[in-house]
Amino acid sequence: MPQGQFRIFPCEVAGIEVVEAATSHTFQRHSHEQYGIGVIHQGAQKSYSGRGMVEAGPGDIITVNPGEVHDGMPLGDAGRSWRMLYFDPAIISEAIDDMNEGATKTREFVRPVMSNAPVANVFQRLFSIMTTANSSELRREELLLQLLPTIVRERNENEASRSTSIAIHRAKNLIDDEPTAPVTLADLARTSGLSRFQILRGFVKATGFTPHAYLMQRRIDFARRLIANGSPLADAAATSGFADQSHMTRVFVRKYGVSPGAYAAAFA
Numbered sequence: 001m002p003q004g005q006f007r008i009f010p011c012e013v014a015g016i017e018v019v020e021a022a023t024s025h026t027f028q029r030h031s032h033e034q035y036g037i038g039v040i041h042q043g044a045q046k047s048y049s050g051r052g053m054v055e056a057g058p059g060d061i062i063t064v065n066p067g068e069v070h071d072g073m074p075l076g077d078a079g080r081s082w083r084m085l086y087f088d089p090a091i092i093s094e095a096i097d098d099m100n101e102g103a104t105k106t107r108e109f110v111r112p113v114m115s116n117a118p119v120a121n122v123f124q125r126l127f128s129i130m131t132t133a134n135s136s137e138l139r140r141e142e143l144l145l146q147l148l149p150t151i152v153r154e155r156n157e158n159e160a161s162r163s164t165s166i167a168i169h170r171a172k173n174l175i176d177d178e179p180t181a182p183v184t185l186a187d188l189a190r191t192s193g194l195s196r197f198q199i200l201r202g203f204v205k206a207t208g209f210t211p212h213a214y215l216m217q218r219r220i221d222f223a224r225r226l227i228a229n230g231s232p233l234a235d236a237a238a239t240s241g242f243a244d245q246s247h248m249t250r251v252f253v254r255k256y257g258v259s260p261g262a263y264a265a266a267f268a
Contacts, residue, residue: 005021005022005023006019006020006021006023006256006257006258006262007019007020007021007266008263008266008267009130009131009266010131010133011130011131012133012134012135013130013140015087015088015090015091016085016086016087016088016091016130017034017084017085017086018084018085018127018130018131019083019084019085019086020081020082020083020084021081021082021083021084021257022042022079022080022081023074023079023080023081023257024074024077024078024079024080025079025257026071026072026073026074027047027071027072027073027254027255027257028071028254028255029048029069029070029071029208029209029213030069030070030071030217030254030255031066031067031068031069031070031208031209031217032064032066032067032068032086032221033066033067033088033089033221034066034086034087034088034089035063035064035065035066035086035087035089035091035092035109036062036063036064036084036085036086036087037061037062037063037084037085037087037109037123037147037151038061038062038063038082038083038084038085038123039059039060039061039062039082039083039120039123039124039127040056040057040058040059040060040062040080040081040082041058041080041081041082041083042058042078042080042081043057043058043074043075043076043078043079043080043081044056044057044058044074044075044076044080045072045073045074045075045080046072046073046075047070047071047072047073047112048069048070048071049064049068049069049070049112050065050068050069050070050112050208051111051112054112054113055075055113056112056113057075059115059117059120060113060114060115060120061113061114061115061116061119061120061123061151062082062084062112062113063109063110063111063112063113063114063151064109064112065108065109066089067207068208069207069208069209070112083123083124083127085123085126085127085130091144092107092148092152093107095144095145095148096148096152098145099145099148099149099152107152108152109151109152110150110151110152111151114150114151116150119147119150119151122143122146122147123147125143126140126143126144126147129143165202165206167192167193167194167198167202168192168194168199168202168203168205168206169206170191170192170193171188171189171191171192171194171199171202171203171211172203172206172207172214174187174188174191175188175211175214175215175218176218179215179218179219179221179222179240179241180219180222180239180240180241181241183211183215185199185200185211188203188211199211216251217255219240219241219242219251220240220248220251220252220255222239222240222241223236223237223239223240223242223248223252223260224252224256224263226239226240227260227263227264227267228263228264228267229267230264230267233245233248233249233260233261233264236248236260245260248260
């Protein structure tokens with residue numbers, strides 16, 4: 001795949017995005033709504049993740065959890081290429097429920113980078129079948145359930161609750177519930193019962209973002225869904241709370257490395 005290209009493949013399965021990229025783009029810190037699983041094909045990259053700084057090279061598996069803050073920069077001048085599958089959380093949760101016979105626990109991917117050739121091969125087969133028209137649903141399900149056990153960890157809900165205070169959750173939920181609405185630190189402070197300084201410090205600790213940066217993430221997530229569903233770019237910008245289309249475009253390119261127009265073209 002030539003450098004500087006992103007390709008979003010048609011996918012018959014709702015809730016899954018299939019992406020191939022070759023780029024020297026440096027991604028700023030951002031997060032995704034989905035789980036992501038991929039494999040580096042060529043080159044290498046260094047990235048901050050929710051689990052520290054990591055490096056990935058050819059053949060390595062890369063993963064990201066929903067809401068996990070990460071970035072990415074090439075190692076060397078040649079850039080890097082990778083393939084990724086992004087899954088709506090419900091798809092991963094349903095698969096893990098099957099694996100655990102219905103046990104309800106919080107799930108996360110174990111490591112941001114793994115070197116495991118058999119698992120990488122399973123991913124490649126799953127990627128291939130996801131880009132094949134009229135592929136076997138049974139085969140897709142089999143490959144996904146073969147892929148997950150090595151990269152998933154379970155943790156108790158009370159472990160997760162200890163890592164983030166109830167007050168910060170309230171502030172975060174104020175944004176999550178209505179990301180297009182204007183919000184101030186004072187609003188978040190009133191909702192949480194904390195001071196503005198406590199909100200700022202606690203929000204960064206809990207999410208990896210300042211409140212404003214987190215708000216931009218939620219808005220661009222909303223805009224991405226609108227664009228994927230055929231909304232004109234100007235309408236998507238206005239509906240998702242951006243000042244104008246150019247503002248949306250800047251945030252979109254920083255997060256996804258591709259313009260909203262190119263993203264929309266993949267769904268045309």
